[in-house]
Amino acid sequence: MNKLTKAQTELWEMDELAKGTSPIHGLHPLAKLAVTVFYIFTVVSFPKYDLSGLMILVLYPVILYQIADIPVSTCFYKLRLVLPLVCAVGLVNPFLDRKILLYIGTVPITGGLVSMATLMLKGVFSLMASFLLIATTPIDQICAALGKLHVPQVLTTLLLLTYRYIGLMIREVAVMSESYALRAPGQKGIHFSAWGSFLGQLLLRSMDRAEELYSSMLLRGFRGEFYYVGLPKARGKDWLFFLGSLLLFLAARNTNLPELLGSLFMR
Amino acid sequence: MLEFRNVSFSYEPGTPVLDNLSFHIRKGETVGLIGANGAGKSTIMKLMLGLLPAQGEILVDGMPVTKQNLSVIRQKIGFVLQDSDNQMFMPTVYEDMIFGPRNYGLTREEADARVERVLKELGLESLKHRHNHKISGGEKRMAAIATILAMEPEMIVMDEPSTALDPVNRRRVISTINSRKETKLIASHDLDMILDTCQRVILLNHGRIVADGEAETILRDRALLEANRMELPFCLQGWKGR
Ligand SMILES: Nc1ncnc2c1ncn2[C@@H]1O[C@H](COP(=O)(O)OP(=O)(O)OP(=O)(O)O)[C@@H](O)[C@H]1O
Ligand SMILES: [Mg+2]
Numbered sequence: 001m002n003k004l005t006k007a008q009t010e011l012w013e014m015d016e017l018a019k020g021t022s023p024i025h026g027l028h029p030l031a032k033l034a035v036t037v038f039y040i041f042t043v044v045s046f047p048k049y050d051l052s053g054l055m056i057l058v059l060y061p062v063i064l065y066q067i068a069d070i071p072v073s074t075c076f077y078k079l080r081l082v083l084p085l086v087c088a089v090g091l092v093n094p095f096l097d098r099k100i101l102l103y104i105g106t107v108p109i110t111g112g113l114v115s116m117a118t119l120m121l122k123g124v125f126s127l128m129a130s131f132l133l134i135a136t137t138p139i140d141q142i143c144a145a146l147g148k149l150h151v152p153q154v155l156t157t158l159l160l161l162t163y164r165y166i167g168l169m170i171r172e173v174a175v176m177s178e179s180y181a182l183r184a185p186g187q188k189g190i191h192f193s194a195w196g197s198f199l200g201q202l203l204l205r206s207m208d209r210a211e212e213l214y215s216s217m218l219l220r221g222f223r224g225e226f227y228y229v230g231l232p233k234a235r236g237k238d239w240l241f242f243l244g245s246l247l248l249f250l251a252a253r254n255t256n257l258p259e260l261l262g263s264l265f266m267r
Numbered sequence: 268m269l270e271f272r273n274v275s276f277s278y279e280p281g282t283p284v285l286d287n288l289s290f291h292i293r294k295g296e297t298v299g300l301i302g303a304n305g306a307g308k309s310t311i312m313k314l315m316l317g318l319l320p321a322q323g324e325i326l327v328d329g330m331p332v333t334k335q336n337l338s339v340i341r342q343k344i345g346f347v348l349q350d351s352d353n354q355m356f357m358p359t360v361y362e363d364m365i366f367g368p369r370n371y372g373l374t375r376e377e378a379d380a381r382v383e384r385v386l387k388e389l390g391l392e393s394l395k396h397r398h399n400h401k402i403s404g405g406e407k408r409m410a411a412i413a414t415i416l417a418m419e420p421e422m423i424v425m426d427e428p429s430t431a432l433d434p435v436n437r438r439r440v441i442s443t444i445n446s447r448k449e450t451k452l453i454a455s456h457d458l459d460m461i462l463d464t465c466q467r468v469i470l471l472n473h474g475r476i477v478a479d480g481e482a483e484t485i486l487r488d489r490a491l492l493e494a495n496r497m498e499l500p501f502c503l504q505g506w507k508g509r
Contacts, residue, residue: 012358012398012400015358015398019358138358140357164356171352209352209353212348212350212353213353213354213356215316215318216348216353216354216356217356217366218341219316219318219341219346220341220366220367220370220414220418221338221341221342221367221370221371221418222366222370223338223370227369227370227372228365228366228369228370230369230375
């Protein structure tokens with residue numbers, strides 16, 4: 001299987017994942033969306049040196065991945081291209097912030113190091129939570145939930161189309177590079193003299209396709225609303241999940257749980 | 268049901284694709300639209316659905332194709348695109364089939380019942396939960412037809428419905444077309460299918476109507492067909508097989 005077919009398959013696998021039957025999959029999309037957003041807010045709001053406080057929040061994704069029966073490794077594997085970027089964000093901190101916060105043995109730990117670690121963890125945690133949402137909720141349901149939150153239709157439709165558009169682009173690249181390879185035997189990849197026309201063609205072709213696809217949605221009555229999703233009514237467990245998570249995040253944010261636990265044992 | 272009055276259209280200024288076209292299709296008629304590649308068949312279909320802006324007047328069920336009427340018109344006309352890849356956008360065949368009915372306000376149960384009925388009619392029960400990206404070209408074509416039938420339109424417009432189909436599925440499509448009471452417009456190069464399904468044929472050449480009349484008459488006219496880059500249907504060529 002070549003790289004592109006694989007990329008295609010991976011995207012479809014997301015649809016598959018989202019169709020699971022775990023308790024997490026069964027939760028109301030709106031509850032999951034709200035909790036995810038709230039989780040990311042909590043994570044991001046931690047002060048830059050509060051590494052130990054932030055750590056405890058890893059529990060949310062780890063536990064939910066367990067319940068949803070999705071290996072955490074899947075997330076890291078699928079996000080392997082994005083993760084390094086997210087981590088790279090904090091890389092300059094150690095050079096900018098050389099204030100020494102503490103010593104481990106004789107090794108000085110600077111503020112920059114700690115804030116770099118905090119920043120990286122924030123990125124990784126947020127990604128894990130977002131991935132969990134996508135992996136347990138079909139994209140149309142997410143859009144419908146966003147609609148319920150009064151996110152403008154333009155944005156929800158855009159999100160939905162982008163999602164479908166990526167699939168189209170990948171398919172188009174796959175088809176084009178296959179037909180290229182068939183007529184250019186023995187070449188590895190695409191010769192750079194052909195890049196320009198290849199990219200131009202790709203753009204035109206996938207735009208054409210996206211347009212036809214969008215008309216096909218319009219022809220079947222799509223007007224930017226997600227009637228066809230039919231969001232269920234929120235039940236007790238959805239509220240429980242939502243309020244429970246909310247309380248836990250607030251607690252984690254406002255008390256330093258690791259410190260608290262530590263102090264219990266130290267006494 | 269459908270009327271074109273002096274309709275012209277061009278994608279690029281200076282190169283007209285349709286040139287002052289007029290025709291009228293009555294309710295319940297089944298009309299074949301034939302013509303060489305690039306004659307303008309797909310363009311005509313996109314115009315009546317308001318996917319392209321026309322010059323001149325197009326009436327669907329007495330309503331002009333204008334922005335305000337689009338939603339009603341699109342509910343009346345079901346359009347099977349020439350390229351099924353662009354028609355199917357949901358993950359599975361089933362989800363694609365309920366998309367239209369749900370948008371038009373049916374409950375999930377009502378939509379489900381329709382899906383079952385159409386799948387049975389087309390003999391496609393096994394495709395229901397298959398993934399759109401994992402089915403073959405012909406299966407996708409059948410599924411695309413199914414999504415349109417599930418919308419129960421008043422008029423069915425099909426752009427090359429029989430390409431990519433094996434003989435059994437091609438027969439199924441033909442018998443489905445024949446058993447339906449709706450108004451139908453079918454563009455195809457498969458003249459045998461046109462002969463089997465349509466009473467009337469419109470022959471296009473470079474965006475103009477060259478002939479419009481009884482299917483039997485036009486499809487038997489070897490000289491007319493050959494002048495327009497076509498051949499007699501196989502069944503009329505007297506070809507008996509070896
Ligand atoms: N998007 C476009 N931009 C510019 N010209 C176009 C576009 N689409 C079609 N055309 C031109 O319009 C003419 C009619 O195209 P159309 O697709 O309607 O033909 P058709 O009868 O459906 O042909 P086919 O049998 O090959 O499907 C062709 O000459 C084609 O080159
Ligand atoms: Mg065409």
